[in-house]
Amino acid sequence: KLPPGSMGLPLLGETLQFFSPNTSMDISPFIKDRMKRYGPVFKTNLVGRPVIVSTDPELNHFVFQQEGRLFQSWYPDTFTEIFGKQNVGSMHGFMYKYLKSLVLKLFGTESLKETLIHEVESSAWRSLHSWSQFSSIELKEATATMIFDLTAKKLISYESSNSSENLRESFMAFILGLISFPIDIPGTAYHKCLQGRKKAMEMLKSMLIKRRNNNSDTKQCGDFFDFVIEELKKERTVLTETIALDLMFVLLFASFETTSLALTLAVKFLHDHPRALEELKDEHEKIIRKREDLSSGITWQEYKSMNFTFQIINETVRLANIVPGIFRKALKDIQVNGYTIPAGWGVMVCPPAVHLNPEMYKDPLTFNPWRWKNKSELCGGTKSFMAFGGGMRFCVGTEFTKLQMAVFLHCLVTKYRWRTIKGGNIVRTPGLRFPDGYHIKLHKRE
Numbered sequence: 001k002l003p004p005g006s007m008g009l010p011l012l013g014e015t016l017q018f019f020s021p022n023t024s025m026d027i028s029p030f031i032k033d034r035m036k037r038y039g040p041v042f043k044t045n046l047v048g049r050p051v052i053v054s055t056d057p058e059l060n061h062f063v064f065q066q067e068g069r070l071f072q073s074w075y076p077d078t079f080t081e082i083f084g085k086q087n088v089g090s091m092h093g094f095m096y097k098y099l100k101s102l103v104l105k106l107f108g109t110e111s112l113k114e115t116l117i118h119e120v121e122s123s124a125w126r127s128l129h130s131w132s133q134f135s136s137i138e139l140k141e142a143t144a145t146m147i148f149d150l151t152a153k154k155l156i157s158y159e160s161s162n163s164s165e166n167l168r169e170s171f172m173a174f175i176l177g178l179i180s181f182p183i184d185i186p187g188t189a190y191h192k193c194l195q196g197r198k199k200a201m202e203m204l205k206s207m208l209i210k211r212r213n214n215n216s217d218t219k220q221c222g223d224f225f226d227f228v229i230e231e232l233k234k235e236r237t238v239l240t241e242t243i244a245l246d247l248m249f250v251l252l253f254a255s256f257e258t259t260s261l262a263l264t265l266a267v268k269f270l271h272d273h274p275r276a277l278e279e280l281k282d283e284h285e286k287i288i289r290k291r292e293d294l295s296s297g298i299t300w301q302e303y304k305s306m307n308f309t310f311q312i313i314n315e316t317v318r319l320a321n322i323v324p325g326i327f328r329k330a331l332k333d334i335q336v337n338g339y340t341i342p343a344g345w346g347v348m349v350c351p352p353a354v355h356l357n358p359e360m361y362k363d364p365l366t367f368n369p370w371r372w373k374n375k376s377e378l379c380g381g382t383k384s385f386m387a388f389g390g391g392m393r394f395c396v397g398t399e400f401t402k403l404q405m406a407v408f409l410h411c412l413v414t415k416y417r418w419r420t421i422k423g424g425n426i427v428r429t430p431g432l433r434f435p436d437g438y439h440i441k442l443h444k445r446e
């Protein structure tokens with residue numbers, strides 16, 4: 001017995017409804033309508049695949065916990081096309097663990113504590129200083145560039161100012177079409193997305209080849225390419241050049257697009273909620289007042305003490321729902337709530353339906369960072385909070401994102417003020433976007 005629901009048109013299924021734009025913070029009208037009609041678990045068809053959508057916290061939790069046993073990470077073919085067949089999201093078993101450990105070497109707590117915290121802080125100060133010279137900046141674009149430059153430097157020692165080709169531009173084309181309807185003909189957003197990926201991959205490949213040729217034993221740049229080159233030299237390695245390049249691409253993408261959306265939204269929320277901004281300023285001014293050596297940067301201890309900042313971050317990512325669907329595949333027939341999820345079917349866990357459920361969050365559409373006070377959720381995924389996923393595949397960049405947001409907010413509120421010039425509207429298709437940007441004027445504080 002299948003869950004209730006409609007499979008839509010032949011081939012197309014309900015893909016068009018799924019991708020139709022929504023200009024509110026709320027759950028998409030498509031999901032809302034199906035929940036009302038069929039309940040929390042329903043079947044549909046997205047881009048040619050039968051999918052069970054789960055808005056049920058218990059089932060979501062079960063799906064995450066059963067990774068590798070009853071369910072497996074799976075993204076529709078179009079995503080695989082976009083992220084490469086060797087992307088970390090579709091890896092399993094040993095290879096997956098190996099790649100995850102590589103990623104954590106770079107973005108795990110040790111690295112954050114030792115180096116990244118300082119690099120993130122310098123990059124935030126530098127960016128804020130340069131933005132304050134302009135009569136207005138578009139914050140989404142500006143933060144994306146800031147984060148991209150930092151990550152690209154860490155991963156591949158890429159500096160846009162020293163390069164004839166602009167890697168970020170290829171990523172821009174890629175992102176514009178990322179969550180778009182998947183028709184690959186010239187002129188469509190999806191086509192541009194694939195072209196953007198192709199170009200970026202060609203650039204990454206030629207950089208890697210150049211480095212491998214130059215890197216005859218001695219020269220090390222201290223970046224992720226060093227790891228990769230060392231690994232590729234080993235006789236019995238599981239890493240291949242294709243896997244390494246796909247991983248590089250995913251990391252570059254995952255790190256700057258998500259965090260810049262979250263940061264832009266956080267700044268907008270703070271602008272619209274002066275009481276939250278005041279409390280945030282107090283927290284950070286206190287940190288500075290307590291600091292003995294005013295010339296030193298943020299310490300790990302200070303970072304860990306930013307409780308209200310973490311409340312702001314959690315509330316922002318709860319409302320942002322940057323990842324509107326987390327995909328899995330059923331490995332066998334699975335019985336849940338009196339229904340069968342057939343083997344081979346997709347399952348889409350729907351975080352917005354949980355994050356905006358009034359039974360879980362009072363007045364769910366209200367920005368209320370205080371609701372996170374003393375909540376243990378601040379560190380991981382739970383039945384009511386899955387902005388970074390859950391279970392074994394919990395986002396490996398969570399700590400890095402939080403660090404970047406917290407450090408940036410620290411620099412922003414202690415030294416700067418800003419006013420909105422224009423924009424700030426959002427649209428979901430279903431990925432979050434700022435269609436007309438968020439333009440602000442930054443001033444250095446007196």
Ligand code: HEM
Pocket residue numbers: 073088089103107250251254255256258259262317322323326327386387388389390392393394395396397398400401
């Ligand atoms: C606001 C920022 C971010 C959000 C909301 C976010 C969200 C997520 C979610 C929901 C997943 C789980 C996907 C799944 O279970 O299929 C995930 C996985 C992942 N994230 Fe993030 N992420 C963010 C930032 C980052 C950053 C900064 C990085 C890069 C360092 C990153 C790298 C990854 C990778 C590599 C995976 C795949 C892990 C796996 O399949 O096990 N993310 N992210």
